Amino acid sequence: EDKVVQSPLSLVVHEGDTVTLNCSYEVTNFRSLLWYKQEKKAPTFLFMLTSSGIEKKSGRLSSILDKKELFSILNITATQTGDSAVYLCAAHTNSNSGYALNFGKGTSLLVTP
Amino acid sequence: DTAVSQTPKYLVTQMGNDKSIKCEQNLGHDTMYWYKQDSKKFLKIMFSYNNKELIINETVPNRFSPKSPDKAHLNLHINSLELGDSAVYFCASSLRPNSPLHFGNGTRLTVT
Numbered sequence: 001e002d003k004v005v006q007s008p009l010s011l012v013v014h015e016g017d018t019v020t021l022n023c024s025y026e027v028t029n030f031r032s033l034l035w036y037k038q039e040k041k042a043p044t045f046l047f048m049l050t051s052s053g054i055e056k057k058s059g060r061l062s063s064i065l066d067k068k069e070l071f072s073i074l075n076i077t078a079t080q081t082g083d084s085a086v087y088l089c090a091a092h093t094n095s096n097s098g099y100a101l102n103f104g105k106g107t108s109l110l111v112t113p
Numbered sequence: 114d115t116a117v118s119q120t121p122k123y124l125v126t127q128m129g130n131d132k133s134i135k136c137e138q139n140l141g142h143d144t145m146y147w148y149k150q151d152s153k154k155f156l157k158i159m160f161s162y163n164n165k166e167l168i169i170n171e172t173v174p175n176r177f178s179p180k181s182p183d184k185a186h187l188n189l190h191i192n193s194l195e196l197g198d199s200a201v202y203f204c205a206s207s208l209r210p211n212s213p214l215h216f217g218n219g220t221r222l223t224v225t
Binding site: 031032034038041042043044045048086088090092094098099100101102103105106108 | 117144146153154155156157158161163168169203210211213214215216217218219
């Protein structure tokens with residue numbers, strides 16, 4: 001059975017801290033790894049990673065994939081209270097049934113002033 | 114303009130009723146999805162449609178039936194609602210099946 005595991009499940013930090021969120025996956029027919037941010041409503045897309053070792057960056061957020069170790073991390077530097085959200089990791093797989101996005105349970109991040 | 118819109122935002126209904134949730138996307142995407150997010154915030158795929166053909170149907174009870182009148186719409190009809198159906202249901206779309214998903218704001222369904 002396909003499995004995506006995120007750690008930690010929750011995290012409380014102070015503004016200005018740097019955080020690292022972890023995602024490991026055990027899936028068949030892996031195609032890509034995606035990160036989403038979910039505040040109160042819809043998950044919003046952050047990154048899509050298909051190749052190992054190539055960092056993707058957007059402002060204070062960055063992410064990298066290790067396809068050998070089946071692992072990805074999401075880094076947030078100089079955290080702000082607006083970064084408080086649930087961060088979801090998902091593995092995109094392709095089988096005879098088609099593509100599927102398998103989500104982890106998320107890391108709940110709270111940034112305090 | 115909202116890219117993926119679903120209605121209603123909230124739905125409170127009694128066990129045994131039948132209800133529908135509507136979803137529309139104006140992104141010109143080929144693939145649409147329904148996801149269920151339970152109380153523990155776990156997002157799980159229910160269905161996806163690519164060019165009006167069902168391509169994934171996870172182990173979802175047949176009380177749930179997706180209906181796609183055209184490429185821009187994927188509605189979810191639920192028969193004989195049960196307490197365990199209470200959750201937030203998200204509609205999503207992607208340009209192609211292997212592209213990132215864009216989610217709607219969700220429909221919070223409460224079955225009493």
